[in-house]
Amino acid sequence: MSTVARTRSATGPVPRGRRCRSRHRDERAGNVAHGAEPPTGTVPRPNRIGWTLTATEVPAGTSTLAVRARDIVKTFGAHRALDGVDLDIPSGTVLGLLGPNGAGKTTMVRVLTTLLTPDSGTATVAGHDLATEAGAVRESIGLSGQYAAVDDNLTGYENLYFVGRLYGMKRAAAAARARELLAQFQLEHAGDRLSKTYSGGMRRRLDLAGALVISPPLIVLDEPTTGLDPRSRLNTWDLVRTLVADGTSVLLTTQYLEEADQLADSIVVIDRGRVVERGTADELKNRIGSERLELVLADRADLPVLRTVLREVGAAEPVIDEQVRRGHVLVHVGTKTVTEALRRLDDEGVHVLEVALQRPKLDDVFLTLTERDAHPDPESERPDPAGKGTRRWLRRGAKGGQ
């Protein structure tokens, strides 16, 4: 079971509308096998301001796909930004599209939201074909872009009100929805101020609210928490969880591995336009080593010995942090490995201050996956804040120095 599934069961009361998800958790949380054709035809068109799907309209035991994309290729000149990407988002689930800067996340978002035409490949969104039903695809999506699309010269309220009017809502309905969203995004107090006076976090929240005005079946969030302070990030996570509890499907791109771990039912990792891994957060963690063994030494001079020992007992390349005299490695059979590592270090006369065995972090998964085929110059192309320092240590380690 994914982290989100666990978290979600603790989510509070389901708010308004769209209680259409009666499908089984297992079916929703896992990866969808490619080739199994879902009955996309059973998904009715949403109306302009709401989603009309009810539980009775979905035949029991069948799943629908909010997004089904196959072999999407997009080149910019000689550069293949997307190089044959497949992905499925079962309705009512969150797919985390994870990758470093330049991996192709925004390009995939732009393709799926009809802002960019792919060179080849096919996709449906809420059952509508991307190539032949672009209008219906757009009506099915609420997009919150990587760069907030907020009109500075309007108030927060006006920004939301006009989105509603653009989508054909009546005045009273658009006004009510705008006020409702301002309250939901903790912007009530600032609703009548020009949005140019908003802080970065407030702008992002307003932008996110704009994507929700029409309650679309699919919300696309391109790096929704980039640049947010930790508190706003947690608030955004809560909002995403509320949306999903309400039946919305979400495509979420992120560079923050923790974010995908927290929110995504399934994760697709892309790097340089290609899918390098897919699965639930737990599956990805299990695939590369089930636990993370971490040790802190008393003496920095012993770090080379620690590296050698961790390399021998671990399932991946150890990572050594010289500054804090700490090393960690992913391991498959936890407790035995701990004992073995400690015995070996003791034999060498190494003084160990701390030992910990933890579930691996998604950062570990990410590093393992993207370092696997040793890119020639990963740092310049992939300034990933979460993993940069660690990569530097890795490289140092690879050169044998401390």
Ligand SMILES: Nc1ncnc2c1ncn2[C@@H]1O[C@H](COP(=O)(O)OP(=O)(O)O)[C@@H](O)[C@H]1O
């Ligand atoms: N309009 C464009 N013209 C040329 N190259 C582009 C364009 N959009 C994106 N790219 C390139 O495609 C690659 C993927 O970019 P992008 O999808 O924005 O990555 P991400 O969102 O994962 O950071 C990058 O190398 C980027 O420079």
Ligand SMILES: [Mg+2]
């Ligand atoms: Mg991007």
